[in-house]
Amino acid sequence: GVAKAGTQVILISGHDGGTGAAPQSSIHHAGLPWELGVIETHHALVENNLRDRVYVETDGKLMTGRDVAIAALLGAEEFGFATAPLVTMGCRMMRVCNLDTCPFGIATQNKELRKRFKGKPEYIVHFMEFIAQELREIMASLGFRTLDEMVGHSECLQIREEDEENLHIARLKEMIKKPVYLSSGEKTFFDFKLDERLDMVDVYPAFKPFMLSNPIPHQERLKISSLDRAFGTEFGSMVTRKYQNTLEEDTFTLHLEGVGGQSFGAFLPKGVTFDLVGDANDYFGKGLSGGKLIVSVDPSSPFEADQNVIIGNVALYGATEGKALIQGKAGERFCVRNSGATAVVEGCGDHALEYMTGGTVLILGRTGKNVAAGMSGGIAYIYDVEHDLYERLNDELVDMENVSHKQDVETIYSLLKEHYEATHSKKAKELLSHFDEALPHFKKIIPRDYKKIKNEIKSLIDQGFDQDEAELKAFRSIHA
Structure with a gap:
């Protein structure tokens, strides 16, 4: 529906991300894995001839280059990072983001607490460089030269045997048997005028x-x-x-x-x-x-x-x-x-x-x-x-x-x-x-x-x- 309406990006946000100040019931019992959302969205868009109109983005505790590679193979083209870069800047998950009392000076407007902030932009730059390096190694091992070439090639994935009894994994296993991907790799974005x-x-x-x-x-x-x-x-x-x-x-x-x-x-x-x-x-x-x-x-x-x-x-x-x-x-x-x-x-x-x-x-x-x-x-x-x-x-x-x-x-x-x-x-x-x-x-x-x-x-x-x-x-x- 939103693809037909002219959106340019569809974001699939997984259950593992989000603010540390969320209620415990939400943290532990709300949401689904981004893997399911990405592959279902990718398949639905391809089946309706809409895939070349939009980028599919995903986030929700992406931590490694391997996570990015899996997301791309399932159908994503853009990848959001928040928790991991936040940790590189000094976050220690105190879960008081909503109280203005963050002891590391991140989630606060208090001037005294903000003096404790030790983060630097270079820390995030280095972290993302490591993500890119690991991703390049995985791409090379699979024979892909660019990230765009990987999108939708779910045949490159396998389910670990010990996880096959999990209901979510069983559902995912059925979907990766039917890889769908674009041959052109070009986008024809809707004109918002x-x-x-x-x-x-x-x-x-x-x-x-x-x-x-x-x-x-x-x-x-x-x-x-x-x-x-x-x-x-x-x-x-x-x-x-x-x-x-x-x-x-x-x-x-x-x-x-x-x-x-x-x-x-x-x-x-x-x-x-x-x-x-x-x-x-x-x-x-x-x-x-x-x-x-x-x-x-x-x-x-x-x-x-x-x-x-x-x-x-x-x-x-x-x-x-x-x-x-x-x-x-x-x-x-x-x-x-x-x-x-x-x-x-x-x-x-x-x-x-x-x-x-x-x-x-x-x-x-x-x-x-x-x-x-x-x-x-x-x-x-x-x-x-x-x-x-x-x-x-x-x-x-x-x-x-x-x-x-x-x-x-x-x-x-x-x-x-x-x-x-x-x-x-x-x-x-x-x-x-x-x-x-x-x-x-x-x-x-x-x-x-x-x-x-x-x-x-x-x-x-x-x-x-x-x-x-x-x-x-x-x-x-x-x-x-």
């Missing part, structure tokens, strides 16, 4: 006259459809190249009507606002980087916005900055890995706020299960009128509190007001009109360690330390 996308044809030309040294605020209107994937990403890159992160909010505003395709507004930078009347697909606002995204329902629509999904799954994945105001519900995994963006939504599916490390989220309706799994930073406010949020909350790292502090009350009110002004949300209007009655139904979700460190920072600042000094001292104190 980037120069014909709306970003280049309609958006950039319309705003270009106003993108001066001293930019002139400007607005435009445009219709889009679900075929317009990653809409705004190219325009956003041009804004970033020219202005970095210096524009005022709403400098360039685009009023849109229709359906935002996958990755609508991805990586949108500060100063750019997309105001969409309609709905959007998965990965809405992925990597949002300072821009503003507004999605609202057409006033003539017959349905209640807060009861219907208006954006897809994995919205605001990895967002670092900016705002998203959504009149309606989101799909699953809302704000996963959000580290700094502010978002308002009127309900969402399972796994909201997963691995969130920063930012502020206001949810005005019901959520699905497993809220805040792995959430280590940021704050969320959830309207829990039925007072059963605790049944869906993953409280391993977070606490749920009633909203009582003045700052929290002001934050909720200001976000509600901004949400109403941007989307004319009936839900927001109702809550604003009866704010005092609604306030007891809001719950505050905050990570325990995040709360401790924020309180410690505030105390240190009150004692006269500047922000950087307070953060460093608070970090040392919490993790002492």
